[in-house]
Amino acid sequence: MSGQSYFELVYYVTQKIPSGRVSTYGAIADYLSLGSARMVGWALTQSHRSSMGDIPAQRVVNRKGELSGRMHFKTPTHMQELLEAEGVRVVKDRVADFDKLFWHPQELDED
DNA sequence: TCTTTGACGTACA
């Protein structure tokens, strides 16, 4: 991967997140050396107009495991529904067993 | 061109 904008890299990593697992803005930002987790958030904000198709943005949550970006989906509950459909339990807008379900992009390299 | 605004994170009181 090269010559792509930072947000395309974010999409790439986001699509690599295994179903039933979740990652964080900070982990992705660190892995891509973006310098700021906000860049990831901004990229996902634009994910709806991505030409790469569906971006599983519901698998990206903040450091606490909160569904901070649910308001940007079609409906505020759509994000949670997608996660639960993948087997991720969500309680009070937070990922249950977040520590266990957490996935770091670094695992792509260990592959 | 400048100012404001974020799907964030860390530090500190």
Place this chain on the structure above:
DNA sequence: GTGTACGCCAAAG
């Protein structure tokens, strides 16, 4: 646990 402050950097107006 809660609230405030600041750093981060790109996009929008």
